[in-house]
Amino acid sequence: MRAARAIFRQYLLTALRDRFDLFWTLVFPVILMTILNLVFANVGNQAAVTMTVGLVNLDQDYPEGVAAIVERTLLEISQQETWLKVHQSHKGQQAELEALEKGKRHIVIVIPAGFSSAVRRNLPLAAGNQPLIPAEIMVYSRPNDQLSEAAVSAFGQVLNGINKSIAIEAGFADPRMLVGFKTCEVAVQGRVFSFASYIIPGILIMNFLTTGLSVVVGGLLAYRDRGVLRRYFVTPISTGSYFLGLLFYFLLTCLVRSVVVYFFGALVFHAKLNLLTPAALFYLVYAVIVLLSFGFFIAAAAKNVSAGAAMANIVTYPMMFLGGLFFPVLQAPPVIRWIALVNPVTYLANGLRDALGVYPSETTTLLNVLVPGLWLVFCLLYSLKNFKWEVN
Amino acid sequence: MVAKVIEVHDLRKAYGPVKAVDGVSFHVRKGEVFTLLGPNGAGKTTTIEILEGLKKPDSGRIIIMGQECETVGPLQKDRMGVLLQDTRFISRLRVIEVLEVFSSFFSRTLPVETILERVSLTEKTRAYVEELSGGQRQRLSIGLALLNDPDIIFLDEPTTGLDPQARRNIWELIGSLREDGKSVFLTTHYMEEAEYLSDYVYIMDRGQIITHGTPRELIDQLGQDNIIEFAKATLSDVQVQQLKAQFEQISEKNGRWLVYTKDILVALPVLLDWAKGSNVVLENLALRQPNLEDVFLSMTGRGLRD
Numbered sequence: 001m002r003a004a005r006a007i008f009r010q011y012l013l014t015a016l017r018d019r020f021d022l023f024w025t026l027v028f029p030v031i032l033m034t035i036l037n038l039v040f041a042n043v044g045n046q047a048a049v050t051m052t053v054g055l056v057n058l059d060q061d062y063p064e065g066v067a068a069i070v071e072r073t074l075l076e077i078s079q080q081e082t083w084l085k086v087h088q089s090h091k092g093q094q095a096e097l098e099a100l101e102k103g104k105r106h107i108v109i110v111i112p113a114g115f116s117s118a119v120r121r122n123l124p125l126a127a128g129n130q131p132l133i134p135a136e137i138m139v140y141s142r143p144n145d146q147l148s149e150a151a152v153s154a155f156g157q158v159l160n161g162i163n164k165s166i167a168i169e170a171g172f173a174d175p176r177m178l179v180g181f182k183t184c185e186v187a188v189q190g191r192v193f194s195f196a197s198y199i200i201p202g203i204l205i206m207n208f209l210t211t212g213l214s215v216v217v218g219g220l221l222a223y224r225d226r227g228v229l230r231r232y233f234v235t236p237i238s239t240g241s242y243f244l245g246l247l248f249y250f251l252l253t254c255l256v257r258s259v260v261v262y263f264f265g266a267l268v269f270h271a272k273l274n275l276l277t278p279a280a281l282f283y284l285v286y287a288v289i290v291l292l293s294f295g296f297f298i299a300a301a302a303k304n305v306s307a308g309a310a311m312a313n314i315v316t317y318p319m320m321f322l323g324g325l326f327f328p329v330l331q332a333p334p335v336i337r338w339i340a341l342v343n344p345v346t347y348l349a350n351g352l353r354d355a356l357g358v359y360p361s362e363t364t365t366l367l368n369v370l371v372p373g374l375w376l377v378f379c380l381l382y383s384l385k386n387f388k389w390e391v392n
Numbered sequence: 393m394v395a396k397v398i399e400v401h402d403l404r405k406a407y408g409p410v411k412a413v414d415g416v417s418f419h420v421r422k423g424e425v426f427t428l429l430g431p432n433g434a435g436k437t438t439t440i441e442i443l444e445g446l447k448k449p450d451s452g453r454i455i456i457m458g459q460e461c462e463t464v465g466p467l468q469k470d471r472m473g474v475l476l477q478d479t480r481f482i483s484r485l486r487v488i489e490v491l492e493v494f495s496s497f498f499s500r501t502l503p504v505e506t507i508l509e510r511v512s513l514t515e516k517t518r519a520y521v522e523e524l525s526g527g528q529r530q531r532l533s534i535g536l537a538l539l540n541d542p543d544i545i546f547l548d549e550p551t552t553g554l555d556p557q558a559r560r561n562i563w564e565l566i567g568s569l570r571e572d573g574k575s576v577f578l579t580t581h582y583m584e585e586a587e588y589l590s591d592y593v594y595i596m597d598r599g600q601i602i603t604h605g606t607p608r609e610l611i612d613q614l615g616q617d618n619i620i621e622f623a624k625a626t627l628s629d630v631q632v633q634q635l636k637a638q639f640e641q642i643s644e645k646n647g648r649w650l651v652y653t654k655d656i657l658v659a660l661p662v663l664l665d666w667a668k669g670s671n672v673v674l675e676n677l678a679l680r681q682p683n684l685e686d687v688f689l690s691m692t693g694r695g696l697r698d
Contacts (some may be wrong), residue, residue, distance in 0.1 A: 007493070008493075010489070013489060014482055014485065017484045227480040228480045230476060231481075234444045234446060234474040235469055235498065236470045237497040237499055261655045337591065
């Protein structure tokens with residue numbers, strides 16, 4: 001333990017004297033959180049999405065006809081809601097379709113000439129025994145464009161509303177008989193969380209992961225390549241004591257980082273996290289230990305710094321992006337889901353988010369502890385057995 | 393009888409087809425400066441690194457302080473001091489911090505202040521390692537080797553790359569270790585270093601011990617008291633034959649000819665007459681006593697630094 005304390009002190013002193021190291025340790029997570037918050041915090045809010053609709057009304061026969069009602073309805077929604085922007089065309093259908101092709105419109109709605117007359121013809125008193133000819137509005141959309149598809153869907157809802165009004169006015173339906181629905185947003189398990197609250201656990205785990213794989217691997221392997229570690233090996237210190245000292249050091253830095261991110265998130269982005277609970281502290285420490293063990297594994301498996309860096313990249317990105325840090329992965333296609341299921345980050349992120357009071361874990365507590373634990377044991381055993389103090 | 397602190401029997405280590413250490417046997421007595429002398433690539437460093445625990449031998453017996461061990465482990469390392477051929481430090485640590493870190497690895501250590509004084513680095517206590525000169529870094533490395541007040545100190549080419557003054561300082565330090573009764577295991581390819589410091593010398597070449605003894609014994613093995621040395625890049629075969637006919641032993645190394653003789657008063661006039669008769673100019677003519685370099689040369693036909 002004395003030796004491990006000395007190694008801990010050695011790494012701490014060198015880190016405190018390295019501004020670059022301090023930046024990555026303390027400042028970078030805060031910058032990353034700010035960037036992610038600025039970019040993604042409004043996703044899902046109405047203000048963040050705007051559907052641009054081109055409207056061409058070629059039916060000018062009846063100023064108070066259905067075409068005018070559709071046009072007026074769309075313009076009113078456009079004035080009241082920020083997610084819809086309706087462009088009334090003055091240059092005609094062709095100009096709007098060109099704008100659609102150039103991506104300046106999500107959809108173009110064309111009300112054909114004679115549309116209102118057609119609607120009137122279909123009303124019971126006017127129609128008599130004549131066959132009904134449906135009155136149709138043409139909607140042009142963009143393929144493979146989610147917002148375009150959403151705009152088509154939204155316009156369908158608007159038309160449904162208009163159709164319902166026509167049916168009621170024409171005496172086809174009693175409003176009391178029509179089936180409707182109400183919406184109600186329920187906070188998850190009674191907790192409401194901000195985007196900052198959601199991403200903080202992800203930022204922390206990503207930071208532990210990159211630290212564990214890149215910094216530890218780079219540091220350990222760089223010391224080994226430079227011949228620094230040989231001097232340690234001619235003393236009685238064991239690999240385990242050296243790793244333990246390194247682990248203490250990274251545990252401290254990771255916890256400091258967590259506290260900095262926690263307070264920054266709370267003060268600047270009003271994130272609410274239950275950091276000081278036994279479960280949250282357990283998952284923080286557990287995540288640090290598990291992810292550092294991956295660093296030790298690569299340090300033991302790689303022959304030199306270059307090989308270690310390449311291996312770290314190969315391991316980091318799947319673990320980071322297929323571990324549910326930034327988007328859900330357990331409902332992903334089978335291959336990705338299977339990677340996510342064996343990825344310890346998935347369980348650490350689930351456990352940490354749950355423990356911090358952000359979101360209930362999709363996986364059980366047993367799995368959240370067991371799967372990372374199995375990886376931890378494997379990585380530690382492998383690295384303690386195979387780690388070399390000098391380049392062969 | 394003086395106790396043996398290290399005994400090695402039939403030690404072998406190969407790297408693929410290359411036999412770096414090929415059946416080496418020797419012993420180190422308590423309180424002596426033991427030197428493994430040989431040219432680069434002789435197998436000295438592999439041998440010392442096996443004894444330091446850095447490498448595993450392929451076969452052979454190792455007995456350290458009376459305990460036989462397959463490989464050198466923490467128990468043996470706790471009583472050893474090691475100076476590697478090339479010690480690298482973490483540059484952002486201070487001198488005292490380096491000593492404090494390493495002192496925590498041993499069960500018994502001397503105060504770091506004592507070590508700093510011993511290696512004359514007291515004034516550099518708070519200096520960063522990267523600020524030290526080459527000689528100061530080497531003294532710090534020796535300080536690390538002395539931290540645990542070891543019974544055996546391994547010094548692998550301790551003065552390689554140092555300037556003459558720094559080399560002399562290290563020699564004095566090693567001399568003081570002998571005075572303290574420490575057993576010192578030294579490897580070097582400097583014959584003057586081995587001659588000046590050693591109580592006992594094993595000469596190693598191509599993985600094998602080719603001879604051993606005290607420096608005096610080894611030099612006496614040559615059976616010559618003096619050497620006449622002169623420079624001449626090339627001599628004809630006839631001229632060489634003439635020299636061999638007149639002197640018991642001659643050799644050539646890097647364009648310098650060595651004539652070994654017991655009686656310089658007889659040999660020198662003969663050599664001068666030959667030079668005059670053969671129309672050879674004896675450049676940089678020098679008279680000297682034989683040394684360990686000559687021992688190695690006489691046994692292998694090569695110099696220690698070839």
